[in-house]
Amino acid sequence: MTKLDYSRVEKVLVNWLQEKIRGAGARGAIFGLSGGIDASVVAVLCQKAFGDDALGVIMPCYSNQEDEEDAILLAETFGLRYIKRDLGPVLDQYLKVFNEEERDPQNLALANMKPRLRMVTLYYYAAKYNYLVVGTDNWSELTIGYFTKYGDGGVDLIPLGRLVKTEVRELGRHLGIPEKIIQKAPSAGLWPGQSDEKELGISYGELDNYILTGEASAEAKEIIERLARKSAHKLQPIPMPAREELE
Numbered sequence: 001m002t003k004l005d006y007s008r009v010e011k012v013l014v015n016w017l018q019e020k021i022r023g024a025g026a027r028g029a030i031f032g033l034s035g036g037i038d039a040s041v042v043a044v045l046c047q048k049a050f051g052d053d054a055l056g057v058i059m060p061c062y063s064n065q066e067d068e069e070d071a072i073l074l075a076e077t078f079g080l081r082y083i084k085r086d087l088g089p090v091l092d093q094y095l096k097v098f099n100e101e102e103r104d105p106q107n108l109a110l111a112n113m114k115p116r117l118r119m120v121t122l123y124y125y126a127a128k129y130n131y132l133v134v135g136t137d138n139w140s141e142l143t144i145g146y147f148t149k150y151g152d153g154g155v156d157l158i159p160l161g162r163l164v165k166t167e168v169r170e171l172g173r174h175l176g177i178p179e180k181i182i183q184k185a186p187s188a189g190l191w192p193g194q195s196d197e198k199e200l201g202i203s204y205g206e207l208d209n210y211i212l213t214g215e216a217s218a219e220a221k222e223i224i225e226r227l228a229r230k231s232a233h234k235l236q237p238i239p240m241p242a243r244e245e246l247e
Helices: 006-023 037-053 065-078 088-097 113-129 139-144 165-175 179-183 196-200 204-213 218-230
Strands: 028-032 054-058 082-084 131-133
Touching: 006 028, 006 037, 006 131, 006 165, 028 037, 028 113, 037 054, 037 065, 037 165, 037 179, 054 065, 054 113, 065 082, 065 179, 088 113, 113 131, 139 165, 139 204, 139 218, 165 179, 165 204, 196 204, 204 218
Parallel strands: 028 054, 028 131, 054 082
Antiparallel strands: none
């Protein structure tokens, strides 16, 4: 695998964010602050690009308390501007409307409500402050569709979209992100004890190597290609019939 120059990567991504956001006539960047490595890297890049016009939003929704603590650790380490909005009561109201009696942690439809509520929250503040929503998905997640459609996938910009997970970690080390955050097990935080690699059935190391070299064990390759096929719709434009078919 190619070894990246992370000083150059940092400079390119900061300039790219400035170009895209200013080119859109916006003032700054807003992003979810989850306490994970991807969100932490995005946060630091946005702060370097926009200073106080980079806003992190911590949005617990019956989440792991450690995630919130790590998000605050990141914000305090870098002096990052942030706000906290607890979305648990909002989710409870939806459950009442849907006649759901309890929060089943294994109900994927319900679990995906959490990132969708976060998306709505980010776009509210984006409109309020004239910011663009910066996503935290990386190349590994995008390849296999490991994100919620119109949730964490509902963003304006994806600066990490061509960095695999292991490269994001290395960029995090270069940026000085606390090692506690770099080393924690990746998790979408959809339910207690959930972890990315356990859910996927492969490690990020296997996935990243396949993306960058095309090489993987037969079992890993089958898993990756199956997940990619199943989630391809998430990365495609919304289908619509051709005009010619209607005439």
